Amino acid sequence: MPRALITGISGQDGSYLSEFLLSKGYEIHGIVRRKAIEDPRHGLWRFSSEMIDNITLHIGSLDSYPSLYDCVSKAKPDEIYHLAACSFVSYSMEEEFSTLDINLTGTHHLLSATKANAPDCRFYFAGSSEMFGDARECPQNENSSFHPRSVYGISKLAGFHLVRNYRENHALKACTGILFNHESPRRGFEFVTRKITSQAARIKLGLADSLELGNLDAERDWGHSRDYVKAMWLMLQKEELDDYVISTGISHSVRCYCEKAFAHLGLDYRDYVKTKENLFRASETTPLRGDSSKAAKELGWKPEISFDQMIAEMVDAELADLQ
Numbered sequence: 369m370p371r372a373l374i375t376g377i378s379g380q381d382g383s384y385l386s387e388f389l390l391s392k393g394y395e396i397h398g399i400v401r402r403k404a405i406e407d408p409r410h411g412l413w414r415f416s417s418e419m420i421d422n423i424t425l426h427i428g429s430l431d432s433y434p435s436l437y438d439c440v441s442k443a444k445p446d447e448i449y450h451l452a453a454c455s456f457v458s459y460s461m462e463e464e465f466s467t468l469d470i471n472l473t474g475t476h477h478l479l480s481a482t483k484a485n486a487p488d489c490r491f492y493f494a495g496s497s498e499m500f501g502d503a504r505e506c507p508q509n510e511n512s513s514f515h516p517r518s519v520y521g522i523s524k525l526a527g528f529h530l531v532r533n534y535r536e537n538h539a540l541k542a543c544t545g546i547l548f549n550h551e552s553p554r555r556g557f558e559f560v561t562r563k564i565t566s567q568a569a570r571i572k573l574g575l576a577d578s579l580e581l582g583n584l585d586a587e588r589d590w591g592h593s594r595d596y597v598k599a600m601w602l603m604l605q606k607e608e609l610d611d612y613v614i615s616t617g618i619s620h621s622v623r624c625y626c627e628k629a630f631a632h633l634g635l636d637y638r639d640y641v642k643t644k645e646n647l648f649r650a651s652e653t654t655p656l657r658g659d660s661s662k663a664a665k666e667l668g669w670k671p672e673i674s675f676d677q678m679i680a681e682m683v684d685a686e687l688a689d690l691q
C-alpha cells in the first residue's frame with residue numbers, strides 16, 4: 369500500500385486530495401498543528417469523522433525543523449504533498465513578514481527533512497499563478513517569465529526555485545504544480561468566491577442584505593479543487609518529474625462570478641453588491657489565465673468541472689449549510 373504524507377491536510381486541497389488518494393488505496397498521513405487536533409470541530413471541519421478514522425495525523429509545524437523531521441521519519445512516505453502555506457494574498461506589512469518566513473522556511477525545512485529521511489520519496493510542491501504576477505504574456509505557461517507582485521507570490525517563487533534546486537543538486541524527485549485559482553464549497557471564507565457564494569445565500573434567506581467587494585473587474589482563471597488534486601497526483605506518477613501549469617485556460621471577472629452566483633438563486637447581483645475602496649488591492653495583477661497544454665499532453669489531465677457547475681455546487685452547499 370503506497371503511503372502519502374500531506375502538509376496542509378486540513379485545508380481545501382488537503383481534504384480533497386486525501387479522499388482521492390484513499391480511493392486509490394493509499395495510506396494517508398497528514399501534518400496538522402496541535403490546535404487542530406485539540407479543537408477538531410474547527411480545525412478539521414472539512415473531514416467527516418469516517419475520514420478522520422482513516423488517516424493518521426501527526427502534529428507538526430512548518431516553522432519547526434525537528435517536528436517536520438520527526439513526521440517524515442515516522443510516516444516514511446512514498447509521496448509527499450506539500451500544500452501547507454499562508455495562502456491568502458495579503459498586502460499588510462505584518463503579514464508579509466510571516467508569509468515569507470513561513471512559506472519559504474517551511475518548504476526548506478520539509479525538503480531537507482525529506483532528503484534526510486525519505487530520499488527516494490516523490491515530493492510535490494504547491495506553487496501558484498501568483499508567481500506570474502504582473503505577467504508579460506497571456507495566457508501563462510511553464511516558459512512564461514515570473515514577475516510576482518505580492519510577498520505571497522515571491523514566497524511561492526522562491527519555494528519553486530528551492531524545489532528545483534533539490535531536484536537538480538540533491539537528486540530529490542521533486543516538482544512544482546503552478547496552480548491557478550481553484551475553489552469549492554470547502555474554500556476559506558476570506559477568498560472572493562466563497563465570500564460571494566456565502567453572502568449570496570445569506571441574502572437569499574433574508575439573513576443579510578448586501579455584499580461588499582473590491583475590484584469587480586479583476587479577472588481570474590478559476591477551476592475546481594477536486595479536479596486540481598488529481599493533477600497533483602498525476603505529476604508524481606511520472607518517471608521523470610517536471611513542473612506543470614494547472615488551469616482551465618478560461619478567465620472570468622469577479623463581476624461575472626457574482627452575476628452567476630446570484631442568478632443561481634434567482635437574484636440580480638446589482639441589487640446587492642457594493643464596492644468598497646479599502647477592499648481593492650494596491651497592486652492588482654495582470655489578468656491571470658493559464659495554458660495547461662503541457663499537462664494535457666504529458667499527464668493526460670484536463671479539468672472536468674465547468675465554471676457554472678462549480679458555482680452552482682458552491683451556492684447549493686451554502687444554502688444546505690444555512691438551512
Ligand code: GDD
Nearest residue numbers: 455457496497547548549558559560581582583586647649
Ligand atoms: N479576497 C477578496 N475579497 N478578493 C477580492 C474581493 C474581496 O472582497 N473583491 C475583489 N477581489 C478580487 C481580488 O482583488 C483578486 O483579484 C480576486 O478577487 C481573487 O482574490 P482571492 O479569492 O483572494 O484569490 P487570489 O487570486 O488572491 O489568490 C488565490 O489563488 C492563488 C492562485 O491559485 C489563493 O488561493 C492563493 O493562495 C493562490 O495561490
